[in-house]
Amino acid sequence: MRGIPRWLALLAVGAIVATAGAFTLHRALAPAAFVIEPLTSVLPADGFTTAQFKLRSSSGRKLDDVQVEVDDQHRGVVESVTLRGGAALITVRSGVLPGEAKLSITSPGFEAQVVKLRTFLDLSDTSGDGTPNFLRLHDASDRATFRRWFTLLAEAEYYRRQTSAEVNDCAALLRHSYREALRQHDAAWAKSAALPVTVSSGEIRQYQYPYTPLGAALFRVRDGGFAAEDLTNGAFAQFGDAKTLWQHNSYFVGRDVSRARPGDLLFFRQEGHDLPFHAMIFLGPSQIEAGREPQVVYHTGPIRRSAGEVRRPTLAQLMDFPDPRWRPVPSNPSFLGVYRWNILRGAD
Numbered sequence: 001m002r003g004i005p006r007w008l009a010l011l012a013v014g015a016i017v018a019t020a021g022a023f024t025l026h027r028a029l030a031p032a033a034f035v036i037e038p039l040t041s042v043l044p045a046d047g048f049t050t051a052q053f054k055l056r057s058s059s060g061r062k063l064d065d066v067q068v069e070v071d072d073q074h075r076g077v078v079e080s081v082t083l084r085g086g087a088a089l090i091t092v093r094s095g096v097l098p099g100e101a102k103l104s105i106t107s108p109g110f111e112a113q114v115v116k117l118r119t120f121l122d123l124s125d126t127s128g129d130g131t132p133n134f135l136r137l138h139d140a141s142d143r144a145t146f147r148r149w150f151t152l153l154a155e156a157e158y159y160r161r162q163t164s165a166e167v168n169d170c171a172a173l174l175r176h177s178y179r180e181a182l183r184q185h186d187a188a189w190a191k192s193a194a195l196p197v198t199v200s201s202g203e204i205r206q207y208q209y210p211y212t213p214l215g216a217a218l219f220r221v222r223d224g225g226f227a228a229e230d231l232t233n234g235a236f237a238q239f240g241d242a243k244t245l246w247q248h249n250s251y252f253v254g255r256d257v258s259r260a261r262p263g264d265l266l267f268f269r270q271e272g273h274d275l276p277f278h279a280m281i282f283l284g285p286s287q288i289e290a291g292r293e294p295q296v297v298y299h300t301g302p303i304r305r306s307a308g309e310v311r312r313p314t315l316a317q318l319m320d321f322p323d324p325r326w327r328p329v330p331s332n333p334s335f336l337g338v339y340r341w342n343i344l345r346g347a348d
Helices: 006-029 140-159 170-181 187-193 242-248 315-319
Strands: 034-036 042-045 050-057 067-070 076-084 087-094 099-106 113-121 250-254 265-269 277-284 295-299 335-341
Touching: 034 113, 042 087, 067 076, 067 087, 076 099, 087 099, 087 113, 140 170, 140 277, 140 295, 170 242, 170 277, 170 295, 242 265, 242 277, 295 315
Parallel strands: 042 113
Antiparallel strands: 034 050, 050 087, 067 099, 076 087, 099 113, 250 335, 265 277, 265 335, 277 295
């Protein structure tokens, strides 16, 4: 039997080499898969708790330009994506709405992958004041952002020829400024708000009104600590008068007005009035006009036959107000003190 011709042997070897090369090229060009190391995928929906997970390649291919998108920003937020040592470290933060969020992960040369993040309703109330933790602004930056928006929006009402439709007394000014401070301030909102200045106050990251487990009902109207039934039993409402905001939605700071920070509240009780409780907002320096002198803003409520108006005296003018019952000083029995919103309880 004669041997295999040399040319045929060479052809066979070439075919083997080509096949191996093609296979290697296919592996190099084919999308690789992500390998995701254990993720704590169930978190409390408190808008604060974070989880991390590592992402690496199934084939050793280099990770580059990793993108992670969440389908519902109210249930989960990507805090950061860090490439390190051939792997990606992804940090996600829970939102305040319980449920499921889908994280879509992509990178050039990799098959897209979806990871599910599940959050459960957080019913805790660490301060026992009736305000659930999911409404409290846990991050100092969020608290500072709320203060800037709250005071700016309240002061802006002073400049309007006609106040916003809902602002008809002191409590309404508080509710309006509070609610609008918690919104997402996009272009559509800015157009409708028509503020007198260009705003660069940033955004609150934890949640945006009305996307909370309580919906638009932000103000507590009953005594007691927070419980699951408060989500549906009327313990929270969109409306709250000055007494309700004082009793159930803010906490005592002191009777020395020097302790007030921008966004804090000054409460008064004038006995003998049909509506004895009154509230003012400590602004600190104006965000609209130049100057460093601290100011206060409030709505007078109806005056005789008029609808009343928004006033913005300096703190010094208020301290020397002609009627001593309206002076925020410890010696004034009508002055209840400086109060701070419950959602601002924290390190500051």
